Amino acid sequence: MGGRWALRVLIALTGALVAVLLFGRISAPIGPFDATLAFRPDDGGATIAVPPLGSIGVEVYNGPLRLDVGLQRVDQGRAQALASDPVRLAGVVDQVTADLRSAVVRLVWTTAGLAIAGAALTSLVITRRRREPLIAAAITAVVLVGTGGVGAATWRPEALSQPTYSGLLVNATSLIGSAEDIVARFDAYRASLEDIVGNVGTLYSALSALPAPGGDGASVVLLHVSDLHLNPSGFDLVEQVVEQFRVDGVLDTGDITDWGSEPENRLITSVGDLGVPYVFIRGNHDSATTAALVAAQPNATVLDDSTVTVAGIEIAGTPDPRFTPDKDTGDDDAGDDVLHASGERLLEVVEDLPSPPAVTMVHDPKQGRPLDGDVPLILAGHTHERRVAFFDEGTLLMVQGSTGGAGLRGLQGEYPEPLTCTVLYLDAETGRLQAYDEITLGGLGETEVTIQRRAVAQEETAEGATPASPTE
Structure with a gap:
């Protein structure tokens, strides 16, 4: 009996993981950027890739899944509207935060649906029994709830003020100060974030607008x-x-x-x-x-x-x-x-x-x-x-x-x-x-x-x- 359930869990999790890895990616606007978001197997946390400058990592929660955010390109219309409107520019951090929250919620539901569907389909293909897909779906749902519970229980919002940098962003701490300084000087930290968003947006806009080199x-x-x-x-x-x-x-x-x-x-x-x-x-x-x-x-x-x-x-x-x-x-x-x-x-x-x-x-x-x-x-x-x-x-x-x-x-x-x-x-x-x-x-x-x-x-x-x- 125990062996049967172990096999069921293995089949369900394998199908869920394959489905998430193959299809569990969404595109969403985040401020002036067009971005992709996906969950990937890891030890939790979130990584924001900002090519060609590097990436920012935040150990904001624990769990078997890491949130990967990749900035792909800048939308020229949104970037121009941002640059020409001081009010919008002043609120760019709030806008990015709201867009990211909305995108993550959509990614969670998308990932959950794909995982359950992948587990059920894999179980049906392997076992050829009508009851097994329902059992696989239930197992996957339980695992997803558990994963969400671990993330919620280990949620550390203070980690947002202690990111790690790679690539050309390694000097970011010297630009915006240590975690203690950030807490004491939140306005300066916020202004630095606005500068980073604005500079990267300008860079991506320039890349998009460059003429073709060779016709x-x-x-x-x-x-x-x-x-x-x-x-x-x-x-x-x-x-x-x-x-x-x-x-x-x-x-x-x-x-x-x-x-x-x-x-x-x-x-x-x-x-x-x-x-x-x-x-x-x-x-x-x-x-x-x-x-x-x-x-x-x-x-x-x-x-x-x-x-x-x-x-x-x-x-x-x-x-x-x-x-x-x-x-x-x-x-x-x-x-x-x-x-x-x-x-x-x-x-x-x-x-x-x-x-x-x-x-x-x-x-x-x-x-x-x-x-x-x-x-x-x-x-x-x-x-x-x-x-x-x-x-x-x-x-x-x-x-x-x-x-x-x-x-x-x-x-x-x-x-x-x-x-x-x-x-x-x-x-x-x-x-x-x-x-x-x-x-x-x-x-x-x-x-x-x-x-x-x-x-x-x-x-x-x-x-x-x-x-x-x-x-x-």
Whole structure:
């Protein structure tokens, strides 16, 4: 008898869980956002995903189910109405709260119905007996009531003032204060929430309004990063942009670390979790050990006067010939001739190819000078200042800022250095650069995110563009 009931419970819960996982998701408006909500097996609490910024977790209740809320996009009509009406903006937190409460109630009923239906259907299919679906439905209803009871008994509203952050939101506590400060300064906390909602809404609105980069033709999307300097926030930015922009590959023009030492290299393993090809060239702060560890990551390639093809786009690259953290090498005093010689070695590789590579990667922009006129696009870093210019013979040079905000050295200046990266859109057939999105995230303690799309006209020439510095 006991075995029969155990089997009934197993069948009912399995059917209920499968039904919830497959179909237990709803869409709902939450303030200016269109969001999805779902319950997922876990140890309770709630998680709000805010791509590409990260997520917020709140341990507000216990139980076998976690509430997942994902902000998908911003409704331009609601966002514009919010931005143009100070009264609505002042009440945005109340509106978000009311919308979320209504959506959760609807999700609860939807999840309960699906669970009961899934349990009954599974029982009918397996047992082929008329009574069993009713028993399975009853078992599931009892479990749901118990789950709700556990959640109600362990409800902790004070946990709302103690969220945990991931991704680029890890600095949120420094922006809105500790839990004790929040209680004492609720008005300031509320204003900070309004700023976060407004900033994310602006970001999503900008993403929705951006023109198509390549017209009707297919595009390959590549992400250019550089000078991460071991900043965890920089790695979080890369992860979020890869997911949000559906990037086909990441191009890293070096200085992923500061000293190239063994302890620093532990964070590099996150490169293997991106799930897309990662092409790397060594910067002047990267050791041979660092390059080898990057090369060992899944889908990663380290270029050393060599080429690789990503999504049909051929990419050539050369490392920085210097390793400046090692003072015994004298690389700190190496002149421009060393950098030019590096570019000339890469030029020999390029000249042996059937056709020029669509993208060429160097660390220091000065390495790109010998390649002028022989390749269409050179990506570089090193200077920590984003710049786009043409060399004399028409080769486009794109220098990235610091995707890691220059690492710890970003704390040394009067103002925090921003985190930057660039999304490149290349024609899938010709490899020609069609457009690019410049993404800038405010440095430590700032929340501003800007995205600016720039189109590259087919007839654009060196005569009509900013020339590169003759020292590069």
